[in-house]
Amino acid sequence: MTTDSSPTMPASSSGPRPITPWLKTYRQLLRSSGTRAAELRAALLGLTIAAALQGLALACLLPLFSSVLPDPDWPAVWTWLAVMTALMGLATVARWRAQGFDFDGHMAAATHELRTRLGEQLRRMPLERLQDKRTGEVSSTLLGNVDENLNYLLTVVNLILGAIVTPLVAALATLFVDWRMGLILLLIFPTILPLYRWRRPIFARNMRRLAETHQRINGDILEYTQGLPVLRAARCAGERAASLQEGFEELRLVQSRAQRAGNRPKVLIASLVELGLLLVVAVGVTWAIAGTLDVAVLAALLVMVSRFAEPLANFVNYTAILELIETALERIEALLAIEPLPQRTPTAVPTEFDIAFSGVTFGYAQGDRPVIRDLDAELPARRMTALVGPSGSGKSTLTRLLMRHADPQRGTVAIGGVDVRAIPPETLNGLISVVFQDVYLFDDTVLANIRMARPDASDAEVEAAARAARCLDFIERLPQGWDTPLGDIGGRLSGGERQRISIARALLKQAPIVVLDEPTAALDTESERSVQEAIDALVRDKTVIVIAHRLSTIAGADAILVLEDGRLVEQGRHADLLAAGRRYRAMWNAQQRAKAWHLIETEPDRDTLPPTDSQTIPNSAASEPR
């Protein structure tokens, strides 16, 4: 059953090489069509039968013409015409039914299922893999275009079968009428098929070169559009445009070369078809003159063969589309093959919320060296721990390991004594609230954006979270209040307002652990103040991990971990670390000096003054939430 309905030829005629990949593609196709695999198999079988019936119908021309020439035998003529029409009718019915796969919505349903499955996979796969730029892009393209690739499947298969199965069946039938001509047909047409594989490497090589050029040009174009303000200010936009245009010229040359190179096999295959046609004419005429071939049979063969020429010549073009489908299928399989992070058994749910990193070493898959090296740290429950260090020192990576975007290569991360690898993913997600520097709001209403943290929250709870996050005043000022779609007014919310919505979301979630990753770094002063108030509400009574650039913000932390180059170089409370006079002290001093630095030099020695400007650091009462 499997091999019969495959969109390929019996092995005898076209050799094993083109068969194997097609068989593989066929299997991948059935796998990717999920619950509609049976319908797909039936449709492909239907198309094959239709193509075969069409070949038989064409072969009816042979006896038909023989009964017209030299003297018409009318009853035989009507009989063969009837047989031929019946075969055509059956072919039409078979094809009609097969096309039901498209028109009855099975195809749409299959791609829908596949998309859902891919979407599920994106949710399961390690987040680190998804955030790797390349994988991320491939995944989104795949998810977006999966139907673009597969929708034409039936159309293409139908055309390819018309180019292969129909001529083959007609040629086989010809064997019974005139074995010599039948043999010639079999030799000419099916032997062309393997040639398409020969075209493939050339095609692939050119495609790769073209893709590289495109990618380079793409980078140049993006750089140009992004850099235009700077380029214009530097008065060299024209010059850059000129070098960009050289790139365009180069692209055209590569394209033209690829066109010429890609043409050669195409030309050759098409030539063989045309030559085959001419050969049939020449040999047929020779035998007809010698008297060993009926002119009627020759006439019928000419009508048949003239029907083959077009589909066969186009065959190579169709296979290009088939290659697209093959590539898409391979990518889909590769994406589906990515394993989610392994779940330790037995699973456990932590009841305490202290966090422990022990002997953790971690490097990103695409990086060459570890970003966290042999790190041990204990973060007490219901206390605040600050992570400080220069950019690239591994602060954010540490929080990502806690949230299990990836697993460390060595060591363990534990919450309440439970290895995070043993905590079911949904449970782990529920334990941690994160406030990032970049806020992601969904193209939905304000209400939905907050409520997504806990879909079953009551209106009162959502409102309470919004109030605590200082969102109420601006939400009520929005044109449609709570039901304002954020997509429409995206730009009208300030950074601080967006951040407060994300904090309301985190508040509603009521997770025992809160991660703050530079939540106010990108805000202006005015927004920062209200966001700070919102954060004060969020961190109450939680295990808090905070990353903040302004050290005075975290001076009150119960513990400060100083990271450098992935290692824990210092830890302790603010006062102890200052007294120790090492890394933390140096950072603190630098920041104090920056704060007191006068950008505008009115006196030459101003910048050497010690940072004692008490006005910039008012008393602590002002920072208390009221």
Added chain:
Amino acid sequence: MHTDREKSEPDDKSPWAVMQPVRGQIRFAMALAGLGTFLSLVALAMLAWVIHRLIEAPGDWPWTPMFGVLVCTVLAYLLRINSFDQSHYAAFRLEQILRTRLSEHLARVSLGEIQRIGAGALAKVIQDDVKELHVFVADSTPLYARAYAGPAITLIALLWLDWRLALAAVAVLALGFVAMSLAMRDRAELVRRYHAARERVSAAVVEFVQAMPVVRTFDSGTDTFGRFQHALDAYLGFLTHWYREAGLSARLGMAVLNPMPTLAILLWFGAWLGWRESLDFSTWLAVLLIGTGMAEAMMPLMSLYHLIDKAKLSIDRIDEVMNTPELPQVAPEGARRPQDASLVFEGVGFRYDADGEEAVADLSFTAAPGTVTALVGPSGAGKTTVARLIPRFWDVTAGRVLVGGVDVREMRAEDLMGQVSFVFQDTFLFAGSIAENIRLGVPDASQEAVEAAARAAQAHAFIEALPQGYETRAGERGIFLSGGQRQRITIARAILQDRPILVLDEATAFADPENELALVAALSQLMRGKTVILVAHRLSTIRDADQILVLDRGRLAELGRHDDLIAHGGLYARLWHGYEQAQAWMLHPDTPPSAHAPSPARLAEMPS
């Protein structure tokens, strides 16, 4: 035939218009394809002639028609290949022309427009949308010629051979045409809805992937992320509906526009004619050879329409970019040069949309040479807009902006840019060495000058520490530099450019404490001796500014020096107070800070 289409649709711009720059070559390609089609039909007719000769004179070699078959087949084949080559080369040329035009156009469009559309979107138009045209221009044009020329030539030949059989073939074609038209009914509307549904899916996919870190934190594992699923469901619903709706007529069209029905009709009708009256076998054979393909030739039209629809979307986006207005340039003879390093706003008003509210209203101020003017105000007050009116991101809608005593609109762009340098919030480095990045706009600066600028920008030390020093590649494809380091490189660039007026849009975010210190030092070097317009998002840096403009909703609310404004007790005083509080904010889990942490007041007294 595309010229006809164009004339018939003067209002709705035809997608064929995009081929204008390579029209000649495309026409040539289509002519070759048409001629090729003609010759392959002649070759088929010659085949019938071969048989005719064999029947008439058995045993004689039919040299002439056989030679004819050979010549016509080879020629038709060469023409076809050539036609595709021509259309492809034309398409590649068109890509190059369109990309060049787009990039040149962007160099003249106002920067505000570029920002509105977005650099990423523009790059996508130049790269992807132009690429999308390929199938339409390169592949479909020869097919178009064949799809129209084939049936037309066939019909003429058939009429000449036997008008009765010709009519039968036309009847089949007409039936197929009707079915196809039925399948295409309401197509425009359906295609529009299809693309709308697809776009929603794409948006949902992008959101789904980009927001995955957020999605995961709210992922309870019970059901698929709802918003993504909704978009998919809607798309499935629409697609299923469309397929069902068009199913019957589309399948009918495909069944009829297949060579088989034509072949059957021509066979039956021909045989019946031969039985009733008389039909020459060779004529019948010629009709069968030529006529069977007539309906088939129409088939590609169906998929061609689809391709053109797709191309249309891209063409629209390309046109949209090409139609963005260019910044008006002063005539060379009327151009004036700036006289000094002063900057004056005279009753400046600006609105983004003609009917929108004023982003800047009636703003007047003077910045004397060598002074520092700070722009402050709550978010959305128009600080950045004011700064961007100086380099003509947009032109003012009222009043005027004078640089060196001359209206910026009366200056050549080069003169304006030669007088003013800009340090923007987003640091942008080009692919190229760090030295090249610093040297941008001053290509003949010596290595010493570059290094001196870097030193002044506090960037020399870290650049020297890089693997290849100043020759290390930066930018997208270069090494990793922190935000603070990138900022200092752009400051070095501005120092090297050394222009009398400096517009500075202060960064809102600092990388880490040590970078912050270096950055502040670099900025003060840059500002030395310049007329400075500083957009301040943080207030610490502006206490010594010669004047502070306090903006509120596009209007000048207060103007003065720091101490005066504080004493005044207005908006600035309020902003300053909030700023001080934000600076002093200290996170604490649940215990009051005094319990175990030093209070900020005490922190300040710590030795440093």
